[in-house]
Amino acid sequence: xxxxxxxxxxxxxxxxxxxxxxxxxxxxxxxxxxxxxxxxxxxxxxxxxxxxxxxxxxxxxxxxxxxxxxxxxxxxxxxxxxxxxxxxxxxxxxxxxxxxxxxxxxxxxxxxxxxxxxxxxxxxxxxxxxxxxxxxxxxxxxxxxxxxxxxxxxxxxxxxxxxxxxxxxxxxxxxxxxxxxxxxxxxxxxxxxxxxxxxxxxxxxxxxxxxxxxxxxxxxxxxxxxxxxxxxxxxxxxxxxxxxxxxxxxxxxxxxxxxxxxxxxxxxxxxxxxxxxxxxxxxxxxxxxxxxxxxxxxxxxxxxxxxxxxxxxxxxxxxxxxxxxxxxxxxxxxxxxxxxxxxxxxxxxxxxxx
Amino acid sequence: xxxxxxxxxxxxxxxxxxxxxxxxxxxxxxxxxxxxxxxxxxxxxxxxxxxxxxxxxxxxxxxxxxxxxxxxxxxxxxxxxxxxxxxxxxxxxxxxxxxxxxxxxxxxxxxxxxxxxxxxxxxxxxxxxxxxxxxxxxxxxxxxxxxxxxxxxxxxxxxxxxxxxxxxxxxxxxxxxxxxxxxxxxxxxxxxxxxxxxxxxxxxxxxxxxxxxxxxxxxxxxxxxxxxxxxxxxxxxxxxxxxxxxxxxxxxxxxxxxxxxxxxxxx
Numbered sequence: 001x002x003x004x005x006x007x008x009x010x011x012x013x014x015x016x017x018x019x020x021x022x023x024x025x026x027x028x029x030x031x032x033x034x035x036x037x038x039x040x041x042x043x044x045x046x047x048x049x050x051x052x053x054x055x056x057x058x059x060x061x062x063x064x065x066x067x068x069x070x071x072x073x074x075x076x077x078x079x080x081x082x083x084x085x086x087x088x089x090x091x092x093x094x095x096x097x098x099x100x101x102x103x104x105x106x107x108x109x110x111x112x113x114x115x116x117x118x119x120x121x122x123x124x125x126x127x128x129x130x131x132x133x134x135x136x137x138x139x140x141x142x143x144x145x146x147x148x149x150x151x152x153x154x155x156x157x158x159x160x161x162x163x164x165x166x167x168x169x170x171x172x173x174x175x176x177x178x179x180x181x182x183x184x185x186x187x188x189x190x191x192x193x194x195x196x197x198x199x200x201x202x203x204x205x206x207x208x209x210x211x212x213x214x215x216x217x218x219x220x221x222x223x224x225x226x227x228x229x230x231x232x233x234x235x236x237x238x239x240x241x242x243x244x245x246x247x248x249x250x251x252x253x254x255x256x257x258x259x260x261x262x263x264x265x266x267x268x269x270x271x272x273x274x275x276x277x278x279x280x281x282x283x284x285x286x287x288x289x290x291x292x293x294x295x296x297x298x299x300x301x302x303x304x305x306x307x308x309x310x311x312x313x314x315x316x317x318x319x320x321x322x323x324x325x326x327x328x329x330x331x332x333x334x335x336x337x338x339x340x341x342x343x344x345x346x347x348x349x350x351x352x353x354x
Numbered sequence: 355x356x357x358x359x360x361x362x363x364x365x366x367x368x369x370x371x372x373x374x375x376x377x378x379x380x381x382x383x384x385x386x387x388x389x390x391x392x393x394x395x396x397x398x399x400x401x402x403x404x405x406x407x408x409x410x411x412x413x414x415x416x417x418x419x420x421x422x423x424x425x426x427x428x429x430x431x432x433x434x435x436x437x438x439x440x441x442x443x444x445x446x447x448x449x450x451x452x453x454x455x456x457x458x459x460x461x462x463x464x465x466x467x468x469x470x471x472x473x474x475x476x477x478x479x480x481x482x483x484x485x486x487x488x489x490x491x492x493x494x495x496x497x498x499x500x501x502x503x504x505x506x507x508x509x510x511x512x513x514x515x516x517x518x519x520x521x522x523x524x525x526x527x528x529x530x531x532x533x534x535x536x537x538x539x540x541x542x543x544x545x546x547x548x549x550x551x552x553x554x555x556x557x558x559x560x561x562x563x564x565x566x567x568x569x570x571x572x573x574x575x576x577x578x579x580x581x582x583x584x585x586x587x588x589x590x591x592x593x594x595x596x597x598x599x600x601x602x603x604x605x606x607x608x609x610x611x612x613x614x615x616x617x618x619x620x621x
Contacts, residue, residue: 096395096577096580099395100392112578115579116394119581121394160575160577160578163578182566184563184566184571
């Protein structure tokens with residue numbers, strides 16, 4: 001009853017041994033290349049090169065970063081190069097990028113950063129580009145969806161990265177997940193235009209304008225008006241950066257503030273940078289992007305940024321965010337999620353930036 | 355007879371079991387080789403064991419994944435069945451009418467190289483985002499490789515046996531039934547075996563881009579939600595299920611082929 005002869009058994013064992021040896025070799029090689037990409041100074045600059053993970057495709061949402069890069073604010077601050085990495089419908093999150101050392105800083109959102117922190121990621125939000133929650137549900141003007149309750153029994157296109165905020169919207173408004181049909185979406189809102197879905201998760205600055213420009217009359221409601229007054233495009237870094245690279249972070253924030261001041265002042269140039277330089281491969285429409293840049297200013301500039309400076313957050317706004325997260329069943333303390341002290345130091349040391 | 359069967363099955367299962375253990379080893383070593391992945395994104399086998407079995411919330415976590423798995427398995431089964439039956443029917447048609455084969459086989463080969471991801475928006479538009487759309491995507495994954503393999507098997511029917519049937523006045527149909535089909539059995543089973551993981555991949559893809567249900571969707575959604583335990587656990591579950599199904603088809607294959615002698619189906 002020798003069902004497996006010795007020769008073939010030996011052959012399998014040898015194979016196993018070879019594979020194990022190979023894996024060991026792999027482990028040996030990996031050890032030496034395990035350096036973090038927190039920036040090197042091979043290029044002779046003070047802080048070297050850093051990678052910035054954007055939250056979406058390269059459109060005017062990152063106009064401040066484009067200005068900071070193209071006008072040399074990053075260079076002036078001591079950075080050799082700043083690598084702006086585009087996000088997308090199903091890209092790796094900023095938090096994973098920070099955790100694995102792939103990026104140094106990222107543009108994320110409280111509802112994405114908070115769960116990662118609760119999972120043990122030592123990271124914090126150090127500034128907020130958007131003072132208001134830009135998320136909206138766009139729908140056709142003929143069959144408008146004007147409140148979360150209207151979504152019941154309808155089909156809503158939700159991008160994978162936005163599942164979390166969409167669940168938060170449902171939770172904050174007492175809607176059960178089963179009452180709305182979620183359709184997986186990518187970045188192109190064509191399924192809304194051709195009637196495949198009834199609603200579409202979008203930035204109020206983006207799809208409503210691009211769809212209208214293509215002749216699709218639409219209506220929308222803002223998440224901010226229905227229990228989710230969250231900030232967005234938040235600058236997130238690891239705790240290690242806050243503790244041991246404070247000066248580098250401050251230098252970066254100064255460049256960011258300068259970039260965003262320029263972007264707010266000149267929406268047309270913001271649009272040009274997005275269309276002709278940074279987002280060139282996407283063939284964006286200059287007119288649409290200009291309108292979006294103008295609309296975006298309402299999110300970036302608020303009464304409090306006029307006195308406290310761009311990217312800043314008042315304690316009241318932080319509390320609002322924590323409360324909104326709690327309604328979305330994300331229980332986190334303000335001091336676990338936010339650290340605005342660096343930005344406040346930046347403004348205290350450079351009052352001219354306000 | 356029993357010895358032959360056991361020997362065949364043993365020879366099939368032993369390397370499979372070895373490779374499963376190897377996978378665990380490679381997984382652990384991979385995480386150790388790339389320490390920058392870190393403990394929150396890169397989960398080890400013991401992390402996943404804890405998440406699925408010993409942790410306080412393990413039952414809930416397991417249930418969530420098993421619920422999704424049930425949907426994925428249903429999608430994969432429908433697609434697999436449709437794809438395999440389709441491949442068998444078309445292969446039979448090709449063998450019966452060689453003119454049809456000469457016209458359509460190159461087309462089939464060409465279609466095989468169309469990337470499914472590129473095709474999926476069209477499939478979704480035509481067949482909808484429900485079970486039908488996912489089943490079609492899965493069936494496409496299964497159909498083309500299976501067709502090519504079955505065709506190869508049917509063509510390998512011994513010429514003398516075919517001619518013998520003809521000499522005794524047998525029709526094309528008799529030739530197919532008595533000689534070509536038994537000769538093609540090893541290829542059919544090989545095609546079925548290879549198509550099992552393919553069907554799962556097709557179902558996952560369809561769920562991610564189409565229906566938004568099942569493991570295909572929850573896998574991808576776990577990433578922005580930073581639920582890496584769930585992501586790794588889902589991958590483990592899909593892999594184990596895929597290997598198990600592969601093994602089941604393999605065992606059936608060996609049981610059937612053992613009837614044709616100890617070395618039937620071996621090159």
